[in-house]
Amino acid sequence: MNRLRRGLEFLAVTTVVILVFLACTMVSPGTEEEPSVRASSTPVASATPAVSTPTSTPSPEPAMPTPRCTPTPRNTPTPVSSYTPPVRKGSKYADVEGERGVLNEREYFRTAPGRNQPRVYRLEYHTKLVILDQYKSEFNEIWYRVAVVIDGKTEYGFVQASSVDLGKAKPTPARTGPTSIGDGDTSIRHGEDRDGDGVYVVVLDPGHGGLYYGASHFGAIEKNLNLKVAMACKEHLESTYENVLVYLTRDSDRSIDPVSEVDDLEQRVRVAIDCGADILVSMHFDADGGRHRGAEGLVTKGALNEKSMALSSLILENLEKLGIENLGNHKRRSERSRYSYPDGDYMDGYLINRLAAEKGIVNCIIEHAQMDNEQDFYDFCDTDEKLKKIGIADATGIATYLGLSRKTQ
Ligand SMILES: [Zn+2]
Structure with a gap:
């Protein structure tokens, strides 16, 4: 695209920029998208998460310093953390009340429900966890608040529900073809x-x-x-x-x-x-x-x-x-x-x-x-x-x- 743009006359570029600006300023801000609720989620259970939602990610290094949607971002994008969390396996169940589950894939253990939330550990396959509550993400996905034993210590965090096979659930069915x-x-x-x-x-x-x-x-x-x-x-x-x-x-x-x-x-x-x-x-x-x-x-x-x-x-x-x-x-x-x-x-x-x-x-x-x-x-x-x-x-x-x-x- 840059190569092609380079060939445009200055006047044409200016006109496009003005048109884009006009088009975007005419937009009503009242769309149904939520601009500022990135970190929030709707709890399904009434319990408050045991882990507080941090306002910053573990690593201050933003992967992408420039706005992702140029030239006219309508919302402010959240920088993506480049922090690589350590891999851990929870090999026994935490001694707390709740349904038991096992991870059916490698999954991040996070401080709040949602894929844009900070990653604390990468949990190995077959990590054992105890489910304490359910939460719904802004994309209507279910997230579990779980307790996991890591290095002998019980830790609390969030994992995506589809990565968890429940204690009494049947084994995960094979994925069907399209x-x-x-x-x-x-x-x-x-x-x-x-x-x-x-x-x-x-x-x-x-x-x-x-x-x-x-x-x-x-x-x-x-x-x-x-x-x-x-x-x-x-x-x-x-x-x-x-x-x-x-x-x-x-x-x-x-x-x-x-x-x-x-x-x-x-x-x-x-x-x-x-x-x-x-x-x-x-x-x-x-x-x-x-x-x-x-x-x-x-x-x-x-x-x-x-x-x-x-x-x-x-x-x-x-x-x-x-x-x-x-x-x-x-x-x-x-x-x-x-x-x-x-x-x-x-x-x-x-x-x-x-x-x-x-x-x-x-x-x-x-x-x-x-x-x-x-x-x-x-x-x-x-x-x-x-x-x-x-x-x-x-x-x-x-x-x-x-x-x-x-x-x-
Ligand atoms: Zn591809």
Whole structure:
């Protein structure tokens, strides 16, 4: 993008800046997003957490000193801590009242409920813990306040409920493969612009970055392909259409949360929230053993399912025009989560889908092609020019979904 921007006349840049400024100052501040309740959560139980919520993280080093949503952040982003907590295993149950559970994965032990809360330890698989209370995060996820014995001492903190197998619960069921749900109704569109200011806010998320490489095949690294596609998409949307603001969750080769890749995913959704996103598109390339070709959309299951499918389907249709096989939309369930959507079904398995949907942001994850399939790779992924075409195809699908008008010359 920088390369392309460098070519713009000063006057054009100034005009864009003024337009962006005007568009954003016209926005009413009364949206339903909570700008300043990052650290808060709604207790399900009435008990007060035994561990107080600190106002600062253990490490004062912010991973990202600059605002994440430029040029007009609507909320102040919280810096992500780069403190790497020590790994510990709680190998016996604390001598306190409560239901017993065992961690079914490595999980951070935090000072408050929420993935943006300070990490004290990284607890090993099979750590034994006693559940004292339940809390709900701002994304409606259940968190447990637990007691864990670490180095002979009982410590109190918070872990995410889906990482805990309860004492009497059946073993965690194996994750099922994605369920194919076919094509979306692509006539559903114009549904966004949630703040009604006439400007559509598109947040593009180039998957992975920095420490997180994604897939690596034929000498290419997924994180780099994702970034090139996202930048081309942003460039095309902004240069071709009116009334659209496009933000990237990252515009260089970096991670957002350098300590935890799962927490990094939540941070990407937070960027979208900070930007006032109407839609969020997470951009990836797949690597599924090299046996098949094609692009697929991963869509959210809940109330936004139809819109998510419409957005994803329009992008896939445009990728198909480049010759990329259309593998359709899929959704994945989180069978481990201890909570579900109001229809009783399990929540989305992909964090980006789930957290963005919780905040009312229409979203999808696009796996653009199979980068471990030799034909897909050399047909669509091996040059900047081909990646740019993919970005333009994405932009066209997004513009159709939002009903954007082309700029007049
Ligand atoms: Zn990926």
